[in-house]
Amino acid sequence: MLTEIRTAIRPAISLLLLLTLITGIAYPLAMTGVAQVLMPAQANGSLIREGDRVIGSKLIGQNFAAPGYFHPRPSAAGENGYDASASAASNLAPGSQDLRNRIANAIPATGSTSNVPPALVTTSASGLDPHISPEAAFAQIARVVQARGIPGTRVEALVRAETETPLLGFIGERRVNVLLLNRQLDRISANPPR
């Protein structure tokens, strides 16, 4: 066995270095180059800009607290949630007292006591979930309408229009991107009162 190991040392080191150069340097750099040329928008994080200001990424959720906006799911990423430089989940167990308390405390703000849409009170796996379920959006319409003073039917139509459906009917879930929905909302009624 020792002789075999001794003869293996040179090929082991030279192959390791060669493949490090190929798969660890050349491959990711070449892919970066190709991606930046062919699909710069996606390769740089699908950012949404307003003028030259970046207001977020359409793939990454962000905090909304004002009553005139639809709110995203609770988030465990960072101190205040939706810290896109430190993704994190709660990792709380199904039988956790802390989790039960957290959900119980969040339920009154949803305005309902039964059939509460889970997306309103559960944290996501990433802490950056950009979506809520359509049910979770509908449950917030009354609050948004009251804060903005616009007709409920317009907001309802907006939620329906922003609801994305599963690909081919079974790949994915029905969902609403909160950031995109709120931007549409701002388009139909600017500057919501805080």
Next chain:
Amino acid sequence: MTLSGWMLILVFIGLIIACARPVGAVLFRLYDDRPLPLEAGLYHLIGAGPREQSWIGYAAAVLAFNVAGIALLFTILKLQNVLPLNPQGFGGMDSWLAFNTAVSFVTNTNWQNYGGETTLSHFSQMAGLTVQNFLSAATGIAVAFAFIRAFARQGGGTGVATIGNFWTDVTRVTLYLLLPACMVLTIAYVAMGVPQTLTASVNATTVEGARQTIALGPVASQLAIKMLGTNGGGFFNVNSAHPFENPTALSNLLQMLTIFVLGAGLTLTFGKAVGNLRQGWTILAAMLALFLVGVTVIYWAEAAGNPVHHALGLAGGNMEGKEVRFGLAATALFAAVTTAASCGAVIGMHDSLVPLGGLVTMFNMQLGEVIVGGVGAGFYGILIYAILSVFVAGLMVGRTPEYVGKKIEAREMKLAVIAIAILPLFILGLTAIATVAAPGLAGPLAKGPHGFSEILYAYSSAVANNGSAFGGLTGNTPFYNITLAIGMFVGRFGAILPALAIAGGLAGKKKLPDGPGSFPTTGVLWIGLLAAIILIVGGLTFLPSLALGPIADHFQVAAGTLN
């Protein structure tokens, strides 16, 4: 459970079956002796001829290559502060953490006691981790090739035989299969929204005027090999749950398919190599039957939801630790795929699965990662169970145990038992130590049975080389960094060495023609026997520990007892 959820699961299984044969044929071309373009020059460059190796020579090459890999990766992680491409200016990694991470990625485990976007430079992610994502996968497939040769070759009956050459196997798999496939996959992932840039982050001002720093990086190139090589180590802390690491349900389907596709294809490579495709289809059928049971239980349990939260007024299934774009079905399917296949990537947090869902993910790993399994590792793993099964069948009906024309004798049985026993010995042994030692008890986030589950899951994941976690466990302590690294190393090479020893012995044996006395190793009866042996060996060994963890947890949650 919904109809569309079941469609996703069945379409996924259908696609895997459809891909198995063509992928098996591609792998066969690499397994085959016929030279490939440009490869002679490569072997000249690294100083290793394509000459055949004995099993000892092959094993020595595996060990030298992997130990060198651990040393290089450790060095890169320690020195990332002085190496290039460190736009955030991260410091060198702590020694125990770097040791754990190096062992983790070289053993195809990808257990992560750190959060990627808050710890690692781009250089560490690329030249460190991405490289071992390729090489650990290639090592697994290489060992599987050697194992296939043991059955395919017509031995001289002298007991001495060669099983191929590790350097050619590992080079071929890396450069002629994984690399080109990952280039295509990278482009596909970028098209779906996965970033690929050397920028570290951008600062956004949100609609409500807050500041949001959005971490970026060369994600797609690492994601491609992380799934295809069943590595599972995330670029970001939350792995494939991160919208940048898995933007859509379609990217999610592609990730699940690429986790399974090489492992499934290898069964057909085996069938082709031994001249009977049915031998391969039978192995794949046994794998998929076990898989379907697991995914059904997880999906059912998750869709049934959490009674504690229902009592508060919450509707529907368990969405804590899940993403809306994936929902219950895809998250349950992914959890089954990633734990069955030794991948360890996650799109939902396993710690927050309801207890029976968590039980299946743990049990998948404890069965030894043979349900498709890690690339290569799952294949030689299930063949070791097949050897055990023909032996048991031989005892029952009084026939000489043979598998695919090779006699199974005392040496093979001893080695197979070693390979199988390593798993419970180290999973349960290390769990036992951690549950009595103070630094072990400091780890879990949860109290009660779920806290025990967090520890049991960690060692199951490490020894089985999975890499997923019940994330509540605080693993970045010297105690867990060391014990988990031991588990990962022994779990990997404690299976590879016996597997190669078995291969060396079998390769030298004469291939016997099928006779009236041979036990058929194709067909439904054999699938049932193989699946039963896997379940009985795995089930009996781990049942007591599962009773203390997820099963006790299940009854507590059902009764509304909280911890």
